Amino acid sequence: MAASGATNDEMMDIGGAELDNNKNEKMFTLKKWNAVAMWSWDVECDTCAICRVQVMDACLRCQGDGNRQAGGKQPECVVVWGECNHSFHHCCMSQWTQQNKRCPLCQKEWSIQRMGK
Amino acid sequence: MSLRPKHVNFDETWGTLRRTIEGVVTLSKVPRVEWNDRFTDVYTLCVAHPEPYTNQLYSETQTFLRKHVQALRTEIEKYESNSSLLKVYYDMWVKYSQGVEYLNKLYSYLNQQHVKKSKLSEADITYGGVTDMPGHMIEIGELGLEIWRQDMLEKIQDTLIELVLEAIRSDRRGDTAVSTTIVNGVVHSFVAVEDPKHRIPGDPHTHLTVCHPFSASPTFYEKAFEAPFLQDTGRYYQQEASKLITTCSVSEYMEKVIQKLNEEDMRARRYLHASSYGKLSSECHRRLVSDHLSALHSECRIMVENDRRQDLTNTYGLLKPLASGLNVLADTLEAHIKKEGLEAVGNLKPETAHMDFVESIILLYKKYKDIVNTVFKSDQMFISSLDKACTAVINFRQCTKNPCRSPELLAKYCDALLKKSTKGYSETEVDEKLSQSIIIFRYIDDKDVFQKFYSRNLARRLINHLSHSMDAEEAMINRLKQACGYEFTNKLHRMFTDVSVSSDLNNKFNDYLTKEGIKLPISFSIMVLQAGAWPLQQNPSPFAIPQILESSVQKFETFYGRQFNGRKLTWLHHLSSCDVKLSYTKKPYFIIMQTFQIAVLTSFETCDEMVYRDIREATRLTDDQFVRHLQSLIECKLLECDDKEFTQDSIIKLNKGYSNKRAKFRISGAVQKETPQEVEQTHVSVEEDRKIFIQAAIVRIMKSRKVIKHNVLIQEVLQLSNGRFSPTISVIKKCIETLIERAYLERTPNSADEYSYVA
Ligand SMILES: [Zn+2]
Ligand SMILES: [Zn+2]
Ligand SMILES: [Zn+2]
Numbered sequence: 080m081a082a083s084g085a086t087n088d089e090m091m092d093i094g095g096a097e098l099d100n101n102k103n104e105k106m107f108t109l110k111k112w113n114a115v116a117m118w119s120w121d122v123e124c125d126t127c128a129i130c131r132v133q134v135m136d137a138c139l140r141c142q143g144d145g146n147r148q149a150g151g152k153q154p155e156c157v158v159v160w161g162e163c164n165h166s167f168h169h170c171c172m173s174q175w176t177q178q179n180k181r182c183p184l185c186q187k188e189w190s191i192q193r194m195g196k
Numbered sequence: 197m198s199l200r201p202k203h204v205n206f207d208e209t210w211g212t213l214r215r216t217i218e219g220v221v222t223l224s225k226v227p228r229v230e231w232n233d234r235f236t237d238v239y240t241l242c243v244a245h246p247e248p249y250t251n252q253l254y255s256e257t258q259t260f261l262r263k264h265v266q267a268l269r270t271e272i273e274k275y276e277s278n279s280s281l282l283k284v285y286y287d288m289w290v291k292y293s294q295g296v297e298y299l300n301k302l303y304s305y306l307n308q309q310h311v312k313k314s315k316l317s318e319a320d321i322t323y324g325g326v327t328d329m330p331g332h333m334i335e336i337g338e339l340g341l342e343i344w345r346q347d348m349l350e351k352i353q354d355t356l357i358e359l360v361l362e363a364i365r366s367d368r369r370g371d372t373a374v375s376t377t378i379v380n381g382v383v384h385s386f387v388a389v390e391d392p393k394h395r396i397p398g399d400p401h402t403h404l405t406v407c408h409p410f411s412a413s414p415t416f417y418e419k420a421f422e423a424p425f426l427q428d429t430g431r432y433y434q435q436e437a438s439k440l441i442t443t444c445s446v447s448e449y450m451e452k453v454i455q456k457l458n459e460e461d462m463r464a465r466r467y468l469h470a471s472s473y474g475k476l477s478s479e480c481h482r483r484l485v486s487d488h489l490s491a492l493h494s495e496c497r498i499m500v501e502n503d504r505r506q507d508l509t510n511t512y513g514l515l516k517p518l519a520s521g522l523n524v525l526a527d528t529l530e531a532h533i534k535k536e537g538l539e540a541v542g543n544l545k546p547e548t549a550h551m552d553f554v555e556s557i558i559l560l561y562k563k564y565k566d567i568v569n570t571v572f573k574s575d576q577m578f579i580s581s582l583d584k585a586c587t588a589v590i591n592f593r594q595c596t597k598n599p600c601r602s603p604e605l606l607a608k609y610c611d612a613l614l615k616k617s618t619k620g621y622s623e624t625e626v627d628e629k630l631s632q633s634i635i636i637f638r639y640i641d642d643k644d645v646f647q648k649f650y651s652r653n654l655a656r657r658l659i660n661h662l663s664h665s666m667d668a669e670e671a672m673i674n675r676l677k678q679a680c681g682y683e684f685t686n687k688l689h690r691m692f693t694d695v696s697v698s699s700d701l702n703n704k705f706n707d708y709l710t711k712e713g714i715k716l717p718i719s720f721s722i723m724v725l726q727a728g729a730w731p732l733q734q735n736p737s738p739f740a741i742p743q744i745l746e747s748s749v750q751k752f753e754t755f756y757g758r759q760f761n762g763r764k765l766t767w768l769h770h771l772s773s774c775d776v777k778l779s780y781t782k783k784p785y786f787i788i789m790q791t792f793q794i795a796v797l798t799s800f801e802t803c804d805e806m807v808y809r810d811i812r813e814a815t816r817l818t819d820d821q822f823v824r825h826l827q828s829l830i831e832c833k834l835l836e837c838d839d840k841e842f843t844q845d846s847i848i849k850l851n852k853g854y855s856n857k858r859a860k861f862r863i864s865g866a867v868q869k870e871t872p873q874e875v876e877q878t879h880v881s882v883e884e885d886r887k888i889f890i891q892a893a894i895v896r897i898m899k900s901r902k903v904i905k906h907n908v909l910i911q912e913v914l915q916l917s918n919g920r921f922s923p924t925i926s927v928i929k930k931c932i933e934t935l936i937e938r939a940y941l942e943r944t945p946n947s948a949d950e951y952s953y954v955a
Contacts, residue, residue: 107798108777109744110786111719114752115659115771119727121764131938132888135728139940142888143895158762196761 120158120195122166128184129171134158138168157195163187169194201245210256213237217257220302221264221295221340231302239305250310254333257303261296261340265347268292272352279374282359285352286378289385292344300337307335345389345416353420356382360421361428364467368432368459376466386417387469422472426479429460433483441488446495450510453484478517485514489521496528508571522577530581533564537589549601550608558632561586583639590639599645599879606636607649610672614657616664626668634675643680644885644921648878650676651688652731658695659723659771680919683889690729698723701759708755719775720748724756724765731881732768733874737821739769740814742795770821781854788862792817792825797834800850808846832863882921890923890931898941898953906932906949 119125120134130139141156159169165184167175175183182189216234219226241249268288275281300307311333334342349356360382363374414423436456440449460480464473485492492511499507508525515521540556564582572578593600610633613626621629640646657663670692677685702721709716725732741749749767756765774794778785789797795815799806812822823842829835834854839846893916897909904912913928932951935941944950 104779106778106780106801107794108779109718109742109774109794109798110777111721111775112745112748112791113661113773113775114720114722114745114748115725115768116722116752116765117725117727117730117732117768118756118760118763118765121762125727129938131934133728135726136888139888139892139895140899142892143899160762193762195763 120166122158122160123164124166127168127171128165129167129175132168134166134168138170140170140174141168159194160192161187162190162192164192201243201248202240203246204240204244204249206241206244206249206252209237209241210253213241214256214260217260217299217302218264220298221261221292223291223295223298235302235304238303242306242309250306253306254310257336258339258343261343262347265292265343269348269351272348276352276355279359279362281352281355282363282374282378282382285356286381289344290381293341293385293388296337296340296344299340300335303336306333307337311335341389349385349389349420357421357424361425364425364463365428365432367463367466380467383421383467384469386421387415390416417469417471422468422475425468425472426475429476430479430483433480434487437484437488441491446491447504447507447510449488450492450507450514453514454510456484457481481514481517485521486518489515489518493524496525497532500525500528500532503567505567505571508567512572512575516575522575526577526581529564529567529578530585533560533582533585534588536560537585538592541589541592550605550612553602553605554609554633554636557586557590557636560589561635586639587641590636591641600642602636603640603642603646604649604875606633606640607646607653609633610650611653611657614653614664614668614672615662623665623668626664627671630668630672631675634679637676638679642882642921643684643919644889645879645882647676647684647688648731648882648885651691652878654688654691655730655732658691659725660773684920687729690726694725694729695723698725704759705752705755709751714751716748716751717744718748720752722752725768727766731878732771735766735768736770737792737818738816739792740795740816741767741769741791742798745791778854780850780852783855783859785854785856786860790825792821793829793863796822796825796829800835804850804852806848807844808842808848809844811848828863834863886921886923887927887931889917889920890928891935893917894928894931894935895940898951901953903944903950903952905947906951909951 122134125133125135127134127138132139132142136142137156155169157169158166159172160166161182163182163185165182167183172189176189180189181187213234216226216230218224238253241253272281272284272288275284360379363379366373433456437453440452444452457477457480461473461477464476468476492515495507496511498504499511511525512522515525537557537560540560541553544552561582564585568574568578568582590602591600610630613621613629613633637643637646654669657669663669673685673688673692676688701724705720705722753765756763769791772791773788774791775786775788776794776797778787792815795817796811799811799814808826811826812819815822817825826835826837826842826848830837830848833851836849836851837846890913893913894909897912897916898904909932910925910928913923917923932941936943936951939954941951941953944952
């Protein structure tokens with residue numbers, strides 16, 4: 080469907096918009112870029128295999144707690160990567176390793192490679 | 197005077213005493229000295245030596261009083277059936293009852309010393325028949341009244357009552373020939389002639405408690421007067437009602453009935469003992485209202501439909517005292533609100549559907565809220581009629597296949613109000629309208645569907661800086677939180693957090709650039725959004741980012757990688773925008789446009805005409821995306837094309853003669869219109885979220901309960917999801933199964949329908 084190209088009479092604050100009368104000026108001068116990016120954990124699978132919740136969201140237990148801080152996410156409910164490169168919620172994995180020291184996905188011995196921040 | 201007991205001649209002393217008491221009961225003047233002497237005589241007789249004359253004194257006095265009353269009756273019988281009987285009786289009664297009261301004082305000693313001793317136990321009172329018990333004494337005053345009842349009142353009560361009833365009947369006709377004082381006095385003599393200890397206390401509030409232990413048997417007043425009075429009244433209003441109902445409209449009938457009930461209440465206060473007030477009103481009410489209930493009910497629908505508030509007020513007042521009298525009216529109101537509501541939102545024009553939907557429901561709600569408050573006195577029953585009707589209208593689905601549109605429309609309404617260009621509304625108006633939208637929100641069954649749509653709109657506002665005020669945004673989220681709880685607005689809050697975190701990040705990035713001595717070719721600002729919290733589309737197309745932007749991407753990624761661990765950034769170019777200055781036009785223009793649009797437009801840097809295919813290849817956009825953005829630039833006249841339909845070989849020209857009365861503006865560009873697929877997508881993702889919500893709820897319940905029965909668990913999950921959505925039992929069961937599979941809970945070995953939490 081074609082989008083509407085009608086001009087919109089909103090007043091905008093245009094950054095760096097001072098006039099310069101350079102004769103060699105280009106036809107189009109890009110003054111400011113309002114970029115948008117999304118961050119996510121650098122994981123192979125974006126669902127935690129233990130609780131089946133997206134790793135970007137708080138783990139199931141943290142959600143069950145109805146945690147009220149930081150938009151429902153506990154600061155420590157981050158992602159953890161093993162040496163095997165598998166990743167899980169840190170909360171889920173801590174609970175898991177109390178019973179079993181192996182990675183639930185590849186059965187290799189679990190050791191932490193890095194933690195999300 | 198000596199108080200010591202002595203020999204007394206009874207006949208002599210009684211003779212003197214008797215002369216005085218004759219004077220007392222006829223209210224003749226008794227000199228103080230004489231009174232004092234007789235007072236002493238009573239004492240002397242009661243303490244006489246060797247034998248006190250108490251019993252003799254008591255029985256002589258009784259005989260005296262009886263003779264006196266009988267004499268009075270002989271006199272009154274001359275007036276039989278004559279209306280002046282009432283007056284004669286009243287005068288005699290006033291004189292006698294007062295005289296007896298004095299007499300009671302004269303016999304103080306006897307009363308105190310002898311009556312008190314033989315005072316009856318409560319049981320005796322309850323089982324009655326006291327006065328006939330031989331050897332029992334009652335106070336002289338009471339004795340006098342007792343004798344009046346037996347020898348006067350009971351003998352002439354039929355005649356007397358008929359006269360009283362006639363007097364009250366004439367009062368009802370507006371004729372008050374007989375004095376109120378007289379009728380009232382006569383009626384009250386029925387109460388007074390019975391020892392208050394033998395009667396129920398004259399408490400008007402106890403008239404309904406039939407089983408009161410002291411009212412097990414009716415009092416003399418109730419039996420002799422009240423019963424025939426109520427019967428007569430009932431008969432009277434029965435006739436009145438049938439007369440009125442055939443000659444008046446229901447509306448007029450109610451007015452008259454209210455007037456009559458009022459009058460009768462006043463009449464009760466003029467004539468009756470307080471214990472009769474309630475009984476009289478309910479008798480009248482029964483004859484005038486209950487007996488004609490179907491006539492009143494049959495009019496309810498028309499009254500509601502025509503908004504006849506006075507009639508509704510009357511109906512409410514008249515039916516309220518009946519046990520289930522208001523059901524029909526409340527149901528009628530509910531059905532009517534529902535009908536009116538469905539009509540109002542039945543045919544919405546697509547472009548203004550969100551505005552029309554919300555505003556007509558608010559209007560409907562306000563109108564009936566006002567009626568409920570004023571006409572129905574905020575009665576719970578009618579509040580619930582309004583609630584049920586609003587719920588039905590707001591959650592109405594034309595057919596069960598399609599989801600209800602209200603959540604989407606309400607979210608769109610909020611969006612329209614929170615955007616910058618809210619034409620014509622003041623800040624206060626916007627605030628008020630947003631507050632009111634919560635009224636509708638509360639009635640929505642699927643609040644999570646609303647939340648989805650709301651968060652998509654919020655994302656669009658935040659990313660494109662379209663909100664007219666962040667305070668208003670936050671206030672609205674707080675309203676939702678208040679109405680539906682913290683978890684509900686959780687993701688919305690996270691979006692807000694990202695906005696402020698991003699602004700910090702921009703500052704840090706600028707510091708970093710300065711420190712590293714890096715100069716970017718363009719002013720740069722970024723929003724970094726966390727995945728999951730924002731309802732964003734995937735990148736819709738590959739894209740060759742204009743070269744000038746590339747270094748910003750690289751530098752920021754390096755910076756970001758140093759700030760955080762384990763994160764990756766995905767650039768959402770379809771959401772970003774650029775400020776661009778046009779220098780080829782007569783005067784310069786500063787325009788904000790989307791990055792995709794910029795990529796298309798800057799292809800014309802080196803030549804004024806290009807072929808469709810070449811531009812598309814340069815930008816690497818998909819055909820679909822490319823067409824949208826090209827089209828948007830042609831629509832706002834920055835580019836031109838002669839072909840109606842693009843082909844790969846269409847010639848696109850730069851419009852060098854472009855002009856606009858504004859120098860700085862935004863072209864709203866190819867904002868993705870909401871497609872039906874997207875709406876459907878939203879509903880699908882709601883289903884996913886519901887599952888996670890239910891699972892989290894189960895984990896939370898299990899964590900605190902440790903062991904729980906299946907049914908209790910289901911109930912608690914339902915409770916937790918209440919006000920957000922209504923999960924089906926089967927979905928909850930599936931979630932329980934999933935959690936058992938994943939070892940969050942297990943079935944307990946001893947019972948088939950019990951689970952325990954696996955910590
Ligand atoms: Zn997890
Ligand atoms: Zn967690
Ligand atoms: Zn592994």
